[in-house]
Amino acid sequence: KRTLARIKDLIVEGNSFAHALGRFPGIFPPIYINMVRAGETSGTLEIVLERLAEITEKQQALANRIQAALAYPLFMLFFGAVVLFVLLAYIVPTITAIFTDMKQVLPTPTRVLIFLSGFFKTYWWTLLLLLGGSAVAARQFRKTDKGRHWSDKVTLRLPVFGNLARKLAVARFSRTLGSLLENGVSLLTALEIVKNIVGNVLISEAVTQTAEEVSKGKALWLSLSESKVFPALSIQMVQVGEQSGELEKMLYKVADVFENEVETTILRLTAYLEPLMILVMGAIVGFIVLSICLPIFEMNQLIR
Known part of the structure; x- marks a missing residue:
């Protein structure tokens, strides 16, 4: 509320809406400011704001679908880890203590x-x-x-997940770049903005290199x-x-294609992951x- 009130005051003082938003870089990213x-x-502020809302809604919707798809496997993983810990730390020692006291040669698995x-x-x-310290x-x-450079590089090289991360970054790049270009931002300026929101250092460096080549x-x-x-x-x-x-338009289609591929892949992975986790726990x-x-x-055989 304070931020909105301050933005209102800045506009009343004669500043532009974009300038007012630019006073709060921690809240409004460069894409918002430049598109506004x-x-x-161009006199199309209303259309620009609708487009920004659409971008935000689509990105949030994709994030929500991914989180929903991963929620059950993550819960299963956590629950399985807790059960395994309780078994090994409390229940199993009580039972195996009997075998230890008998001082007999135990099988290797035991x-x-x-x-x-x-x-x-x-x-x-x-x-x-x-684990906590490592995290x-x-x-x-x-x-x-x-x-960050090392982790992003490793992420892109991971099997399956690296491809997912790449597609997510490309989808974000394409949708944002398309929106900026559609609303009158020059290509070079748009590339400078987009490189900061792709979410991967290597891809950001690639966008920077692309901007340099485009300028030539x-x-x-x-x-x-x-x-x-x-x-x-x-x-x-x-x-x-x-x-x-x-x-x-084609950049929007690129974003749609890769967002759909990411969602489909995650749903497929979770479908495989659930029975796999059950098999592992079993x-x-x-x-x-x-x-x-x-x-x-063995004791029964000895008794006989």
């Missing part, structure tokens, strides 16, 4: 289970500290330029292809858009049951 400035200049159980029961807090260290490293007179699609980062399909679609004079529980039952079977 272009809308004010000895492995006893070792794992004792380790978890004794050092669970150490493991927790290590904090990784987060701090990610904040450095070197760390190269076609956008050719400059993108030389970066070796953008998928071939996106480059081909941009080429068609440039040659047909409908670059903005295998772990089966190993625990087998490790407990083997000594009992």
